[in-house]
Amino acid sequence: xxxxxxxxxxxxAICGGFSRAAEELLLTQPAISDQVRKLEEEYxxxxxxxxxxxxxxxPAGEGLLDIxxxxxxxxxxxxxxxxxxxxxxxGTLRIIADSAHHLLLTLGQFRxxxxxxxxxxxxxxxxTVIDSLYSYEADLxxxxxxxxxxxxxxxxxxxxxxxxxxxxxxxxxxxxxxTIEELxxxxxxxxxxxxxTRRKLEDGAAEAGIMLKPTIEAEGREAVREIxxxxxxxxxxxxxxxxxxxxxxxxxxxxxxxxxxxxLICLRDRSKGKLVQAFLDIARANSKV
Numbered sequence: 001x002x003x004x005x006x007x008x009x010x011x012x013a014i015c016g017g018f019s020r021a022a023e024e025l026l027l028t029q030p031a032i033s034d035q036v037r038k039l040e041e042e043y044x045x046x047x048x049x050x051x052x053x054x055x056x057x058x059p060a061g062e063g064l065l066d067i068x069x070x071x072x073x074x075x076x077x078x079x080x081x082x083x084x085x086x087x088x089x090x091g092t093l094r095i096i097a098d099s100a101h102h103l104l105l106t107l108g109q110f111r112x113x114x115x116x117x118x119x120x121x122x123x124x125x126x127x128t129v130i131d132s133l134y135s136y137e138a139d140l141x142x143x144x145x146x147x148x149x150x151x152x153x154x155x156x157x158x159x160x161x162x163x164x165x166x167x168x169x170x171x172x173x174x175x176x177x178x179t180i181e182e183l184x185x186x187x188x189x190x191x192x193x194x195x196x197t198r199r200k201l202e203d204g205a206a207e208a209g210i211m212l213k214p215t216i217e218a219e220g221r222e223a224v225r226e227i228x229x230x231x232x233x234x235x236x237x238x239x240x241x242x243x244x245x246x247x248x249x250x251x252x253x254x255x256x257x258x259x260x261x262x263x264l265i266c267l268r269d270r271s272k273g274k275l276v277q278a279f280l281d282i283a284r285a286n287s288k289v
Contacts, residue, residue, distance in 0.1 A: 001039065008035035009047060009061075010068040017055050069136040077273050089116040093275045096124050096132045097142035098196070099221060099241045102157050102262045106283045113282070117275060123220065126196045133267050139276050140266045144196040144238070147263075153271040155264040155280060157287055160239040162201055162258040164251045167231045177254040180205050180212075187215035187233030189224050197260060201236050204258040238262070 011021035012032060022029040040047055047061035057065060097103060100121055107119065124132065129141035133152075146154060164183060166172050172186070184205070190212070191198045205212045215233050218224045221241065228235035229247040238260035242250050264283050266276055 001042065002035075005035045005039040006068055006071065008032045009039055009064065010072055012036060012048065012055065013057055013061065013065045013068070017053075066135070073136045073270070077270070088114055088274055088278060090118075091275050092118045092120070093140070093279060094138045095119065095121045095140045095142070096129050096138040097121060098124065098126055098129060098144050099142065099238075099262075101241045101243060102142055103264070103283070105286050106279065109282050109286070110279055114275075114278065125192065125194045127194045129265075133265070139270060139273065140264060140279060142262060142264055144260050144262055146261050147265060151268060152265045153268050153280075155283055155287060157262040157264055157283070158240055159259045159261045160241075162197060162204075162236055162253065162260055163239050163242065164253055165228060165235050165237060165242060165248050166233075166251065167229050168247055168249050169231055170234075170249070172234070172251065173249045175251055177252045179254045180208050180210050180256055183234060183253070184210050184212055188212055189216045189218060189227050189233045189235045190214035191221070191224060191236075192217060192219040197236060197238060200258050200260065204256045208256065 007025070008021065008031075011024050012018055015021045015024055018029050018032050018036075022032045025032065036047065045060050046058050047064060049056045049058055095103070100107075100123070103121075107121070110117070111119070122138075126143050126145055129138075129143045130147065132138040133141050142157070146156065164178055172178065190201075202212055216227055218227055221237065224235045224237075225245070225248070227233070229245070239250070240260075240262065242248075264280065266280075270276060271280070
């Protein structure tokens, strides 16, 4: 087994094909194919299913990819350590967040201090955040629940109550508060299962003996926001994530103390990376907890 063979396999797996892997590595497609073929032949194992022009991982390939993600991520960390100033001038930082609202101030300050660093921010619920960190597809995550265990470095950002919100034209828009019993009588727009906001809301309602049944279930916070803005029902979000939208009115939920903890997390074995450390330092200075 040679390094070049593992590298060829890894890039075919993450790029989704031999041609794209060749472009990424600045090699020819036959060269990439040859390295993967030699790896498979040497260990008498099939790493990819090859059907016409589609390439998918076999179970053995998926297992090997879990290992090569860590291998090449460690290689990148070693490179950052050896070229610290270069990483902070021109590196890439990948963030996945259940809501980017909690990072707006930190993102702006980080960009001012490290203008050459490329930042990617994508959204996902709490399960997606955890999975992306474990699979090394993201460097940092923002999550609505503090994870347990020793795998993660955790920076607690804030804790805010879950609120209801409706369209400004909704009959309930003038209310100063609503009980969970009142909410259950109206059409509800809830996030997909796996959303921590939804789980905390349902758990709080269950403690009060109320079952909340969604009229519409939508994937993602923005989808819920747009559906509620159309007047279709009541949505829910943490107060910190409500933002500014003239189409919407927030309404506190009376009688239940349902708070969403927001934390910035990363895998502990990646917390010493220069870019991750730099971002954590700025976020720590802005933390409200």
